[in-house]
Amino acid sequence: MRTVLPLGDELHRGAWRALALSTAVALDGVSQQFGSVVAVDDVSLTVESGEFFSLLGPSGSGKTTCLRMIAGFDLPTTGRIVIGGEDVTSVPPYRRTVNTVFQDYALFPHMSVAENVAYPLMVRGSDKRTRVQRTNEMLELVQLSGLENRRPGALSGGQRQRVALARALINAPPVLLLDEPLGALDLKLRQQMQIELKALQRQLGITFIYVTHDQEEALSMSDRLAVFREGRIEQVGSPQSVYDTPKTAFVAGFVGSANILTREQAEALGLSPVTTALRPEKIHLHINGDGSQKGLVHCQGRLVGRQFLGINTRFEVEISQGLVLDVIRQNTLDQILPEPEQQVTLSWRVEDVRMLEPV
Numbered sequence: 001m002r003t004v005l006p007l008g009d010e011l012h013r014g015a016w017r018a019l020a021l022s023t024a025v026a027l028d029g030v031s032q033q034f035g036s037v038v039a040v041d042d043v044s045l046t047v048e049s050g051e052f053f054s055l056l057g058p059s060g061s062g063k064t065t066c067l068r069m070i071a072g073f074d075l076p077t078t079g080r081i082v083i084g085g086e087d088v089t090s091v092p093p094y095r096r097t098v099n100t101v102f103q104d105y106a107l108f109p110h111m112s113v114a115e116n117v118a119y120p121l122m123v124r125g126s127d128k129r130t131r132v133q134r135t136n137e138m139l140e141l142v143q144l145s146g147l148e149n150r151r152p153g154a155l156s157g158g159q160r161q162r163v164a165l166a167r168a169l170i171n172a173p174p175v176l177l178l179d180e181p182l183g184a185l186d187l188k189l190r191q192q193m194q195i196e197l198k199a200l201q202r203q204l205g206i207t208f209i210y211v212t213h214d215q216e217e218a219l220s221m222s223d224r225l226a227v228f229r230e231g232r233i234e235q236v237g238s239p240q241s242v243y244d245t246p247k248t249a250f251v252a253g254f255v256g257s258a259n260i261l262t263r264e265q266a267e268a269l270g271l272s273p274v275t276t277a278l279r280p281e282k283i284h285l286h287i288n289g290d291g292s293q294k295g296l297v298h299c300q301g302r303l304v305g306r307q308f309l310g311i312n313t314r315f316e317v318e319i320s321q322g323l324v325l326d327v328i329r330q331n332t333l334d335q336i337l338p339e340p341e342q343q344v345t346l347s348w349r350v351e352d353v354r355m356l357e358p359v
């Protein structure tokens, strides 16, 4: 049964909060094979109620396939899917307590904004008074009041995505699935919508499962995220824990950027002989060979590349034959930028070096 909880009602918000103690969605050993392609390979995952959980990974890593299996559009080849404590592995999509928001909005072009938003209640046979009232509440929630009678074709991309959101929220699903919902928007609008979406999720207390290939988006919005690679989950954790302590070279390179040192390269720098990651912003760059401080690793290098990025400048420093480190330095007022070919000194704290699982 689909849980029906009117929005805007304190009592029911309380009920949602109470649900926050339990698991919203669980995947247990789920795989999906399309012919010879293994799109999702033995994924197990638990999403708590009320959580903003992101599936993050490059294109083709199995994120959408996972979401479609949770929605019920695809049946897993193996494994179990549990929603709200119920095994729904073979339950059809319309009987699952989840709604989906797609990147391309999927609005009905011949219907007005209000008709689009009210559609799920219409299908369910709600009376007109309830439909109008809930539609108005939803439009207010997504800040579209006044645009009831417009057609989707007469809206901007951001407004269309708000209509899609309102339609997905009107029957108050405990879980909302979002597949790259901001992918079609320009950067400024995307950043604004990220803040609004996050605030909306907090306000409603709904569980969001959010697919994105954009690491910055996942880091800034999620309570926790899962990093996907070739159909498998490589790491799960809070944004900060995944960024600060990546387990593998792939995670270190995909979530943020990282200098990856082989065990031999690490050893040559006086570090433990294991594969390691060092974030570019953790490396200090000195021009005059100064900066020798206790507790820091030092090395000399030659500047071989410089890229101005506005807030930061990215430097490439060759510290030995074939080993070039990326260094990011904030552009503060008082700094003189080193010139290409100049000798520089690099230093970093030993504790900022992260040991990775062997490749």
Ligand SMILES: Nc1ncnc2c1ncn2[C@@H]1O[C@H](COP(=O)(O)OP(=O)(O)O)[C@@H](O)[C@H]1O
Binding pocket: 034, 037, 038, 039, 040, 057, 058, 059, 060, 061, 062, 063, 064, 065, 066
């Ligand atoms: N219906 C399908 N038939 C065949 N292959 C598919 C189908 N859907 C997805 N795939 C393949 O499965 C892999 C994962 O796809 P997808 O889940 O869409 O990745 P993502 O959303 O992370 O970009 C890709 O190699 C893709 O080509």
Ligand SMILES: [Mg+2]
Binding pocket: 060, 063, 064, 065
């Ligand atoms: Mg996808």
